Amino acid sequence: MSTLQRVIANAVAAVDRAGRIVKEVLHSGSLGIIDKAQDDLQTEADRSAQKCIVASLSKSFPRMKIIGEEGAQEGMAAKDDWIVKELDGAVLKETLPSDLAGVDEKDIVCWVDPLDGTKEYTQGLLDHVTVLVGFAVGGKAVAGVVHQPFYNYTKQADPFKQGRTMWGIVGLGVRGITPAVPASGKIITTTRSHSSPTINACIEAMKPTEVIRVGGAGHKVLLLIEGQAHAYVFPSPGCKKWDTCAPEALLEAAGGALTDIHGSKILYHADVDHPNWGGVLATCKRDLLPQYLREVPESVRQALPVLGQKL
Ligand SMILES: Nc1ncnc2c1ncn2[C@@H]1O[C@H](COP(=O)(O)O)[C@@H](OP(=O)(O)O)[C@H]1O
Numbered sequence: 001m002s003t004l005q006r007v008i009a010n011a012v013a014a015v016d017r018a019g020r021i022v023k024e025v026l027h028s029g030s031l032g033i034i035d036k037a038q039d040d041l042q043t044e045a046d047r048s049a050q051k052c053i054v055a056s057l058s059k060s061f062p063r064m065k066i067i068g069e070e071g072a073q074e075g076m077a078a079k080d081d082w083i084v085k086e087l088d089g090a091v092l093k094e095t096l097p098s099d100l101a102g103v104d105e106k107d108i109v110c111w112v113d114p115l116d117g118t119k120e121y122t123q124g125l126l127d128h129v130t131v132l133v134g135f136a137v138g139g140k141a142v143a144g145v146v147h148q149p150f151y152n153y154t155k156q157a158d159p160f161k162q163g164r165t166m167w168g169i170v171g172l173g174v175r176g177i178t179p180a181v182p183a184s185g186k187i188i189t190t191t192r193s194h195s196s197p198t199i200n201a202c203i204e205a206m207k208p209t210e211v212i213r214v215g216g217a218g219h220k221v222l223l224l225i226e227g228q229a230h231a232y233v234f235p236s237p238g239c240k241k242w243d244t245c246a247p248e249a250l251l252e253a254a255g256g257a258l259t260d261i262h263g264s265k266i267l268y269h270a271d272v273d274h275p276n277w278g279g280v281l282a283t284c285k286r287d288l289l290p291q292y293l294r295e296v297p298e299s300v301r302q303a304l305p306v307l308g309q310k311l
Pocket residue numbers: 038039040041069113115116117118119190191192193194214215216217236237238239240243
């Protein structure tokens with residue numbers, strides 16, 4: 001059994017536990033909101049869910065490098081029942097592509113966003129929330145685990161029996177979600193809580209038939225995979241590597257593509273800068289990407305630094 005496969009299997013089990021924590025904090029009625037920076041909130045759910053995922057993965061895979069949005073969380077003990085040792089059986093049944101099967105534990109970089117869409121979580125827009133665990137090898141996003149704790153959420157049913165987990169491995173495919181493409185139009189999804197004149201100018205220049213403003217990088221990529229939008233347009237340095245690693249791998253495994261606004265690959269080595277300085281541009285199908293890249297206005301290109309190599 002390959003190490004990467006066991007790591008992904010553990011992450012699939014751990015995100016479910018993290019999602020449970022996100023629900024427990026919501027139901028406690030005390031979100032424990034902290035302002036990390038302007039337009040950058042953290043809640044007790046972000047802190048505890050990260051502790052759960054990082055403590056679980058680092059216990060079983062101590063040589064893997066793990067980078068989480070909420071930092072080291074020193075002094076905060078993980079409760080015993082937050083440490084997930086289980087490996088998801090469905091992941092273990094798969095056969096990994098040969099280029100990933102032999103990867104050593106120390107060469108895997110894991111990017112954890114314990115709660116993506118924090119702003120929307122605090123505002124009760126619960127379906128925008130995802131838990132993201134992405135894996136990179138050689139700087140490339142190769143696998144992504146995405147849990148949506150409040151998928152199709154209803155207050156009438158047991159909250160802990162709701163939610164869904166999706167995962168994808170580049171070269172293998174996606175599980176837990178069925179890829180589709182929109183029937184017509186030109187539908188762009190973007191931020192609802194971190195907008196800017198540059199973002200709006202870029203979207204306007206693309207002449208969409210519809211703009212869907214929702215929270216979360218994970219949630220927006222799910223809209224692309226499920227055929228609700230053609231492109232995710234975010235020419236801003238606000239998204240970080242933990243926002244895009246898991247969504248990028250899931251999207252690529254489903255047939256789409258995610259790069260920066262210049263079409264350069266986003267790099268996920270352990271020592272990279274955390275912000276995606278070149279912004280984010282993603283499309284539901286890989287062959288749609290060049291068209292959207294061409295439509296980015298020159299003024300928007302010039303507002304964001306050029307890094308990395310072209311896809
Ligand atoms: N200007 C900004 N400042 C801080 N974080 C930003 C940001 N723009 C985007 N992000 C982060 O990128 C993710 C997706 O943003 P959005 O929902 O606006 O599309 C969110 O992750 P988190 O909710 O995990 O912090 C959000 O905080």
